[in-house]
Amino acid sequence: MISFHDVIVSSCRRLRVDPYWVGGTVRDRLLGRDLHDWDLVCAQARRAASAVARRLSAKLIVLDEQHRIYRVILPNRTTLDFAELQGTTIQQDLSRRDFTLNAMALPLTPAGVKGLIDPFNGQKDLKNGILRALSRKVFVEDPLRLLRAYRMAAQFNLAIEPRTSRWIVAEQKRLNRAARERVREELLRLLSQTQSGDALAAMDKSGLLTTIFPELEAGRRVGVAYYGKGGVVKHHLQSVANVEWLLERLDAVAFIERTSVLGKVQNYVRQLVGGVPRAALLKLGALLHDIGKPATAEVIRGRLRFFGHEEVGAQIAHRTLGALRFSRQEGSLIRLWVRHHMRPGNLASAPRLTEKAMARFFRDLGEDGVGMLLLSLGDHYTYLARSQWGKAKDAVEKTAQRLLSAYYLKRERVLPPKIVDGHDLMKALHLKPGPVIGTLLEAVRDAQAGGKVKTRDEALAFARRVRKST
Structure with missing residues (x-):
C-alpha cells in the first residue's frame, strides 16, 4: 500500500x-x-x-x-x-x-x-536541554507563547535559557491579550505534564502565574508566618507539587490497597473529564484550593484564622475559571473540591470514623470523593514531615485508606441504593413538599449506611419515628 x-x-x-x-x-x-x-x-x-x-x-x-x-x-x-x-x-x-x-x-x-x-x-539546544526563543518579538506576535514556553519546558524536561526568561518577564502582561480559550487549552496541556509543578513555580517567579490568576496575588502577603515567604501562594504551589508526587507514586503508597483498590484509583485519575485528564484538574484544584483565605483572614485571640474560606474560595474559583472559559463541568468539579477540601482532615480529627460519616462524604462528592482525598493529602503534606508521606501512619492517610476501601470494596454500605424517594414520604406520612422531605431522606440514607434500614417498609417506619421526634 x-x-x-x-x-x-x-x-x-x-x-x-x-x-x-x-x-x-x-x-x-x-x-x-x-x-x-x-x-x-x-x-x-x-x-x-x-x-x-x-x-x-x-x-x-x-x-x-x-x-x-x-x-x-x-x-x-x-x-x-x-x-x-x-x-x-x-x-x-x-x-x-x-x-x-x-x-x-x-x-x-x-x-x-x-x-x-x-x-x-x-538540534543542539534540544540535545543540551535548552528552550530558547528566536527573539523577543515571538512573544509580541503571539502572547500565548509565553505560557507555551513553560508547557514545553515541562513536557520535554528543558531549562528556559536566561535571555528567553528575561523576555518572558518583560512581556508577561501581554498574555491578557490572548484569547481566554487558548490560555485555558495551553494551561491544561501544561497541567497534564508530569513536571507541571516546577513549571508553575517558575511561572510564579516570572509573574505569569498571577497574570493568568490575578486572584492568587493577594495570598502572597497572607499566612507568611505559617508558610514562609510567598504566603498562601507558596502553599498552593507546594500543594500542587505534592499532588504530583502522589499521582506518580500511587502504586507505592501504603494507604492504597494494592490488590483491589489501586487499579481503580489509577483508572479514576486517568479518566477524561470533558476531554481533560482528571489528574490535570486535580492539580488545578490544588492550585486554587485556598484561594478564599485572603478574603477570610482574621486574627482571633492571637491566631490567624480563615473561617469559611472553603465556601468563599469555591465561589472565587468558579468565577475565575468561568472567565478563562473552562467548561461548566470542569468549573463545577474544581468548585466541589475547593468547597470540601477540609473534610478529610476534619474526618481524621474526629474521635472515630463512622459509616454514617463515610456515607455522607461520598453522598456529597460521589466518585470525585476519591479525587478529594488525593487533593486533600497534597494539601496535608505541606504540614507533614516528608519522611511520613505514604506510610499510612498519619491520621489523614489512615482516614483516606478507610474511605477508599469503603468506596471501592463496600460501595453498597457507603452509597446504598435509594429505597424511598420524596413522593413515597409525602404519600406515606401525609406531608406537603418542603425542606422536611429532604431532612427525612437524609436521615433515611444515614440509617441505611449504618445498617439500621434495609427495606422500603423499614425506611418508611424509620421516617415516621424521626418525624414524630422532631
Missing part, C-alpha cells in the same frame, strides 16, 4: 512545490518519539492538502483559513497538518517560528527524508 509520504511527495511535485516536515514532527523524530500527528509546510498548502486527502480517501478540515492551515485526517486517525509556507524560502519560514527546537525542517523527497535544515541550532 502506498505510504502517505509518497502521496505527499508526488502531489507536491505535480504542483511544483517543495514539502517539508517542520515543528513538532522534526523535534519528535530527533527525540525518537512515536508520531501520530505530522506537521508540514509547503506553498499552495490548500491544493496540496486537498490532493492528498482525495488520493488517500481522507477527510479535509480547514483549521485556520486566515493563516492557511489545513488538516488531513487519515482513516487510521493519523493527522497531517498542511501550513502555507511563510515567505519564499523554508529559511524565511523557520525564522518566523517561536523556539529554536521548533525552527527545524526536513525536506521530503522521492528518496525519503533528507538533510536537516537547522539555521538556529535547534
Whole structure:
C-alpha cells in the first residue's frame, strides 16, 4: 500500500512545490518519539492538502483559513497538518517560528527524508536541554507563547535559557491579550505534564502565574508566618507539587490497597473529564484550593484564622475559571473540591470514623470523593514531615485508606441504593413538599449506611419515628 509520504511527495511535485516536515514532527523524530500527528509546510498548502486527502480517501478540515492551515485526517486517525509556507524560502519560514527546537525542517523527497535544515541550532539546544526563543518579538506576535514556553519546558524536561526568561518577564502582561480559550487549552496541556509543578513555580517567579490568576496575588502577603515567604501562594504551589508526587507514586503508597483498590484509583485519575485528564484538574484544584483565605483572614485571640474560606474560595474559583472559559463541568468539579477540601482532615480529627460519616462524604462528592482525598493529602503534606508521606501512619492517610476501601470494596454500605424517594414520604406520612422531605431522606440514607434500614417498609417506619421526634 502506498505510504502517505509518497502521496505527499508526488502531489507536491505535480504542483511544483517543495514539502517539508517542520515543528513538532522534526523535534519528535530527533527525540525518537512515536508520531501520530505530522506537521508540514509547503506553498499552495490548500491544493496540496486537498490532493492528498482525495488520493488517500481522507477527510479535509480547514483549521485556520486566515493563516492557511489545513488538516488531513487519515482513516487510521493519523493527522497531517498542511501550513502555507511563510515567505519564499523554508529559511524565511523557520525564522518566523517561536523556539529554536521548533525552527527545524526536513525536506521530503522521492528518496525519503533528507538533510536537516537547522539555521538556529535547534538540534543542539534540544540535545543540551535548552528552550530558547528566536527573539523577543515571538512573544509580541503571539502572547500565548509565553505560557507555551513553560508547557514545553515541562513536557520535554528543558531549562528556559536566561535571555528567553528575561523576555518572558518583560512581556508577561501581554498574555491578557490572548484569547481566554487558548490560555485555558495551553494551561491544561501544561497541567497534564508530569513536571507541571516546577513549571508553575517558575511561572510564579516570572509573574505569569498571577497574570493568568490575578486572584492568587493577594495570598502572597497572607499566612507568611505559617508558610514562609510567598504566603498562601507558596502553599498552593507546594500543594500542587505534592499532588504530583502522589499521582506518580500511587502504586507505592501504603494507604492504597494494592490488590483491589489501586487499579481503580489509577483508572479514576486517568479518566477524561470533558476531554481533560482528571489528574490535570486535580492539580488545578490544588492550585486554587485556598484561594478564599485572603478574603477570610482574621486574627482571633492571637491566631490567624480563615473561617469559611472553603465556601468563599469555591465561589472565587468558579468565577475565575468561568472567565478563562473552562467548561461548566470542569468549573463545577474544581468548585466541589475547593468547597470540601477540609473534610478529610476534619474526618481524621474526629474521635472515630463512622459509616454514617463515610456515607455522607461520598453522598456529597460521589466518585470525585476519591479525587478529594488525593487533593486533600497534597494539601496535608505541606504540614507533614516528608519522611511520613505514604506510610499510612498519619491520621489523614489512615482516614483516606478507610474511605477508599469503603468506596471501592463496600460501595453498597457507603452509597446504598435509594429505597424511598420524596413522593413515597409525602404519600406515606401525609406531608406537603418542603425542606422536611429532604431532612427525612437524609436521615433515611444515614440509617441505611449504618445498617439500621434495609427495606422500603423499614425506611418508611424509620421516617415516621424521626418525624414524630422532631
